[in-house]
Amino acid sequence: KNFHLQSHTCVLCSQQQLETRNHIFFHCQFARMCWGYICLMFKSQNSVHDNIMVIKQEHKLPFHMGITMLVSWSIWKTRNDCIFNGITPSIYGCKRIFKDELNLVFHRAKRKDYNGFKAWIDKFR
Template structure:
C-alpha cells in the first residue's frame, strides 16, 4: 500500500496526542499501593526518618533475622528484652520496651481523648503519623546504641531522646496540631 503514512497515536488521551500529564498517569497505572505508604510520606518528619520508616515497613532494615538469612553474624535475641528473636516487628512494636515507650508517649499526648473526640484540630492525623515516626526512629537509634556501643537498654533513655528530638522538631515547625506543645512531653513517668 503506497501513499499511507505511519503516524503515532497516544492511547491515553482522547485526541491521541501525548502530554506529560497523561504519560505520568500511564506510568502509575495498575500499581499496587503499599498500606501505610501515604501516611509515611505525608508525615512531617525529616526525610531520613521517613526513609527509615519506609524501609521498616518494607522489612528492609538489618536486624538479626535478615542477617541470619544471609549467613552473617547476628545477635542471638532482641537486644532490648533478650526474650525473643530480633525482628523489626518485634523491635518496634512487640518488645516490652517498645510497648512501654509507645504507651507512655500516647499517654503524654492525650491520645485517647484525641481519638474519642478527634480534637487534634487541623493537621492532627499528620501529627500522629509524625509522632509515630519519631518513636520508631528513636527506638531504632537506641537499638543501634545497644548493639554497637554496648549501651544498656533503657526505657527512660528512649523517652528522654524522644523528648529532646521532639523539641528540635517543634522548633523546626514540624509539629503543628495536637502534638505541638511538646513541653508537656518532658520525661515524667
C-alpha cells in the same frame, strides 16, 4: 554491607525473640513501654498499619505520623546504641532521645501547626 551481626535476637528485652520489624517496634516489651509513654492505651496489634492506626486514633493530631516516626526512631537508636556502643537500653534513655528529637522537630514546625504542637510537646517537657 558485609557487617556480620553476632545474633539476630532482640537486645531490648530478655525474651530471646527474633529481631523482626514487628517485634522490635511494636511487640517487644521495651517498645510497648515506649509507646505507652505517648499513647496510654497502646496495645500492640498484629500489623504495622493497625499499630499506626491505634496511635492516630488516640492522638487525633495532624502531626501523629511525625510522632509515630519519632518514637520508632528512638527505639531504633536505643537498639543501635546497645549493639554498636554498648549502652544498656533503658526507657529513660529512649525517652531522652524522643524528647531531644521532638525539640528538633519543633524548631522546624510550620507556624500554622505551632500552637497544637507546642501544647502537645509541653506535656513531655
